[in-house]
Amino acid sequence: xxxxxxxxxxxxxxxxxxxxxxxxxxxxxxxxxxxxxxxxxxxxxxxxxxxxxxxxxxxxxxxxxxxxxxxxxxxxxxxxxxxxxxxxxxxxxxxxxxxxxxxxxxxxxxxxxxxxxxxxxxxxxxxxxxxxxxxxxxxxxxxxxxxxxxxxxxxxxxxxxxxxxxxxxxxxxxxxxxxxxxxxxxxxxxxxxxxxxxxxxxxxxxxxxxxxxxxxxxxxxxxxxxxxxxxxxxxxxxxxxxxxxxxxxxxxxxxxxxxxxxxxxxxxxxxxxxxxxxxxxxxxxxxxxxxxxxxxxxxxxxxxxxxxxxxxxxxxxxxxxxxxxxxxxxxxxxxxxxxxxxxxxxxxxxxxxxxxxxxxxxxxxxxxxxxxxxxxxxxxxxxxxxxxxxxxxxxxxxxxxxxxxxxxxxxxxxxxxxxxxxxxxxxxxxxxxxxxxxxxxxxxxxx
Numbered sequence: 001x002x003x004x005x006x007x008x009x010x011x012x013x014x015x016x017x018x019x020x021x022x023x024x025x026x027x028x029x030x031x032x033x034x035x036x037x038x039x040x041x042x043x044x045x046x047x048x049x050x051x052x053x054x055x056x057x058x059x060x061x062x063x064x065x066x067x068x069x070x071x072x073x074x075x076x077x078x079x080x081x082x083x084x085x086x087x088x089x090x091x092x093x094x095x096x097x098x099x100x101x102x103x104x105x106x107x108x109x110x111x112x113x114x115x116x117x118x119x120x121x122x123x124x125x126x127x128x129x130x131x132x133x134x135x136x137x138x139x140x141x142x143x144x145x146x147x148x149x150x151x152x153x154x155x156x157x158x159x160x161x162x163x164x165x166x167x168x169x170x171x172x173x174x175x176x177x178x179x180x181x182x183x184x185x186x187x188x189x190x191x192x193x194x195x196x197x198x199x200x201x202x203x204x205x206x207x208x209x210x211x212x213x214x215x216x217x218x219x220x221x222x223x224x225x226x227x228x229x230x231x232x233x234x235x236x237x238x239x240x241x242x243x244x245x246x247x248x249x250x251x252x253x254x255x256x257x258x259x260x261x262x263x264x265x266x267x268x269x270x271x272x273x274x275x276x277x278x279x280x281x282x283x284x285x286x287x288x289x290x291x292x293x294x295x296x297x298x299x300x301x302x303x304x305x306x307x308x309x310x311x312x313x314x315x316x317x318x319x320x321x322x323x324x325x326x327x328x329x330x331x332x333x334x335x336x337x338x339x340x341x342x343x344x345x346x347x348x349x350x351x352x353x354x355x356x357x358x359x360x361x362x363x364x365x366x367x368x369x370x371x372x373x374x375x376x377x378x379x380x381x382x383x384x385x386x387x388x389x390x391x392x393x394x395x396x397x398x399x400x401x402x403x404x405x406x407x408x409x410x411x412x413x414x415x416x417x418x419x420x421x422x423x424x425x426x427x428x429x430x431x432x433x434x435x436x437x438x439x440x441x442x443x444x445x446x447x
Contacts, residue, residue: 007316015293015317017156021147022285022292024163028170028199032192033278035178037271037344039188043178044344045267046125047189048274049118052256053126054133056249057105058140061098063248065091065144067241069292070299070378072152077303081220088211089226090233091145094241099138106134122267128190136197139204146207151296153217155210162206166199173198243383247374250390254398254427258420261406269417272352275343276421280360283328287368290321291375298379310379311443318372318439325368332361352417359421366425369432373439380442389434398427 029051036047068091075084110130113123150159173195180186187194211222255277263270294317301310332339340353374386405419414422 003312004316007312008320011290011293011297011313011317011320014151014154014156014296015290017160017289018151018292018296019286019289021156021160021163022289023282024160024167026282026285027167028196030278030282031167031171031174032189032196033274034343035174036189036192037275037349039178041267041271041344041346041349042121043125043188044274045119045122045263045270047129047192048259048270049113049122049263050126050129050133050189050193051274052259053109053113053130054106056252056256057109058102058137059252060245060249061095061102061137061141062144063245064098064238064241065095065141066148066244066248067237067378067383068145069148069152070295070381071237071240072149073296073299073379074303076153077300080303085220085222085224086227086230086233087237088145088149088222090230091149091237092142093229094234094237095142095145096138099141102137102141103134106130106137110134118263119267122263122270125189128187129193132190132193133197136200139200143200143204143207146204146211149222150207150211150214151292152299154296155214155216156293156296158210158214159207162203162210166203166206169202170195170199240381240383243387244378247383247386247390250387250394251370254394254424257399258402258424261402262417262420265416268346268348269352271344271346271349272356273417273420275340275349275353276356276360278343279332279339279357280364283325283332283364284367284371286328287321287325287371288375290317290324291372293317294321294372295375295379298376302379314376314379314439314443318369318376321368321372322365325365329361329364332357332364336361355413356417356421359418359425363425363428366428366432370428370435373432373435376439377435377442382438382442385438386435389438390431393427393431393434397430398423401426 032047032051033044037044068087071087071091072084075081075087107130110127113127113130116123118126147159150156174192176182176184177187177191177195178189184191211217259270259273259277262273294314297313297317298310301307301313336357337350337354340350340357343353344350377383377385402420402423405414405422406416409415409419
């Protein structure tokens with residue numbers, strides 16, 4: 001077997017379960033959109049608005065904990081189990097605080113939403129959605145530390161099975177709570193939020209149990225002598241994790257912010273955007289999964305001081321990810337209409353969603369490139385480059401383009417909702433190529 005084949009095989013063993021895990025998580029969101037869409041355009045629009053606010057808020061706090069994967073991976077590669085246990089404990093303390101802050105922020109956002117000028121029925125449904133899903137903020141943020149630790153110790157398949165089972169349970173639970181069957185209350189979009197909150201807690205306890213009792217790491221006794229908060233370790237983790245959270249916030253502010261601004265064009269535009277972004281985001285979960293595989297493998301090799309091996313893993317993993325994006329871009333372009341038709345029976349919604357997905361197909365490669373380069377940089381503990389670059393690409397360049405094209409242009413196919421998607425394409429292109437330049441520079445530097 002050639003060196004390239006061996007590397008792809010090793011990366012795939014780590015990355016494929018992570019990619020499937022991300023798809024399972026994304027599948028919960030797709031299930032929400034499908035069921036809310038068939039419950040009515042107002043329900044789907046409310047879910048879309050509420051979910052955008054939830055994502056912008058919670059993924060910032062979740063992103064802070066993502067550095068756990070790279071940190072634990074280095075200790076695991078270096079066979080330093082005492083430091084590994086300490087890192088897991090302190091990451092859990094940090095993410096607990098993040099979760100509590102997330103609850104408060106989401107509840108506040110739910111109240112502000114009612115006076116923000118959105119269509120009243122849509123705003124009311126989004127408000128109820130946020131009040132329910134806020135109960136899932138604490139397990140959501142702490143899962144970043146738990147899952148990251150499991151993945152860093154090569155237990156990516158275990159994480160996948162937890163996420164896959166939760167995805168399967170979410171389908172009947174969503175159905176029951178949205179439509180009010182089997183003795184459950186009929187809650188519409190709010191039912192999706194309660195299902196998510198309940199299953200986030202289930203995922204939290206399952207991941208903690210796996211970390212404690214999985215046969216491959218049981219001997220490590222990860223939770224043994226659980227340490228009190230150590231501000232030195234917590235602050236050093238926060239120093240690396242905060243830029244990741246900021247990076248996620250900047251990116252989500254573009255996508256979710258576009259969704260919220262598109263909602264001003266009415267329920268049809270909001271629903272169409274929700275469908276198109278749901279489909280486009282499914283592929284992004286695959287890119288994230290393979291990118292995480294690169295983070296894990298490169299971190300472990302860096303911990304073991306196999307520096308050339310780490311560089312090779314980064315190059316092969318990033319190239320493979322981009323090739324995959326080219327294939328998926330073609331699939332979206334060809335099958336866009338059948339895909340969006342799965343989500344709604346409203347002809348206006350289906351037409352607009354299919355047009356937006358054309359732009360979604362166009363930005364697949366640069367979206368993938370951004371995810372892959374950020375993950376590779378994370379293995380080298382370079383977490384600050386991404387938010388700096390994204391701030392310029394999204395806020396200084398993309399946001400003005402979105403506002404001008406979205407609200408002030410009258411050109412068909414460019415104005416209105418289309419303008420926001422064009423702005424996303426421009427922002428992702430700038431960010432992805434700039435981050436690639438940064439990664440190539442890092443790979444040339446001595447570790």
